[in-house]
Amino acid sequence: DGGITQSPKYLFRKEGQNVTLSCEQNLNHDAMYWYRQDPGQGLRLIYYSQIVNDFQKGDIAEGYSVSREKKESFPLTVTSAQKNPTAFYLCASSTQGDRAGNTIYFGEGSWLTVV
């Protein structure tokens, strides 16, 4: 089945550690996104990528890093510089990242908790 796969589903991180969240899609979508979801704040864009080897900061990029070495993969690293990393992280993709009206599809999400 085509879709977006995120792993791990649940992750615990100690203070000061970097962690990487995986996102793989087999939809042949050009654009990929990372969102963060917190209660009462909706979805906020962290990073997005319209094409391989290119990515742009979103609204809350500080403390995060990404790479886009392959079309189907867009991993997110939550660094120790992120002050409040506990959240639900959503990866998404769409067919036309640079055109209006593109429809974004989401993965199942990854829960990150700092302990």
Place this chain on the structure above:
Amino acid sequence: QKEVEQDPGPLSVPEGAIVSLNCTYSNSAFQYFMWYRQYSRKGPELLMYTYSSGNKEDGRFTAQVDKSSKYISLFIRDSQPSDSATYLCAMSRTGANNLFFGTGTRLTVIP
């Protein structure tokens, strides 16, 4: 002021009721409007997609867009317990590569 405003609820209705979910927005450049449904601890799934003003119907779901009032609605007819979820509105404008989301409304349909 947030670009997209959505009442977080929670909203509880009896099974079979008509549900009305709403969002307002401030940016008149928005032209593409979406509704996502998100079950607890899951990713959002696209429910409805509309362009500009007007209505769109899909089964028990109807999406309405009133650009003059900067107001969008999602109606659910004959609501079912399986409709219990958080509903997120989202919108985008020409030339943008990002969606602007509401905070979501949590709906519970009571059997």
